[in-house]
Amino acid sequence: MDHSSKEILDRVVKTTNLSEGFNGLRLILRYIFELGPISTKEISSIIGIPLPLISSIRRELEKNHILIRSNGMVLSDLGIDLINQMGISKNIKISEITSSENISHQFEDLIPELEQICLNRPSYNPKIDQSHVTIETSIKRVQYLFKNDAFEGRDILILGDDDLTSLAILLCMEKFDVYPNKISVADIDNRILDFIDCHYTQSLIKPELVKVDLLEGIDKSLLGRHDVFITDPPYTVD
Secondary structure, three states, rough: OOOHHHEEEHHHHHHHOOHHHHHHHHHHHHHHHHHEEEEHHHHHHOOOOOOHHHHHHHHHHOOOOEEEEOOEEEOOOOHHHHHHOOOOOOOOOHHHHOOOOOOOOHHHHHHOOOOHHHHOOOOOOOOHOOOOOOOOHHHHHHHHHHOOOOOOOEEEEEEEOOHHHHHHHHHHHHHOOOOOOOEEEEEOOHHHHHHHHHHHHOOOOEEEEOOOOOOHOHHHHOOOOOOOOOOOOOOOOO
């Protein structure tokens, strides 16, 4: 997102005292983009932000020519441009993902595809606390990212990926034509990093793969560069 666009949205956040910050405003704009025209009452109910605050945000967005009223709130051309700059599309709508606990119908076809990939995955190494989750769990993780607006246009860091969440992300990119801004994977196991790398050869986005032993601290090159983190830490003490 260019600097002037970010300044506009930051100003709206500051003026309205939106405690959810930039990401809260991004989510409001996303739902208007997907569902507009939509009322302030409907947005308040969906997102859980009080109606008076939504009304205040609407006024500020109108002042900045991001919203227009047409039987409800809809994005202006400027608003749509801001959405595009944030990497958001309508290829998959978070408003249509009906469940966080069960696999939504949009993602069901990914299960056999990930199963096929995992047939040749590296065996788990219990000495470094590897323990593979089910294929369904990996798909649910990516569905959770979508449902919580943590996929498109985001900078994602996966700390340890023997579960191959990065490859579930890859399948989503290929199926829905939706993309994070950046993917980084940090793992101590070169086998995992090499396996991920070989599956991303044709992808429009190449992951940054970094060998890291977190007992010795995280690589400084990864600090301060991501807004979404995925990890499943060890359950053992030693």
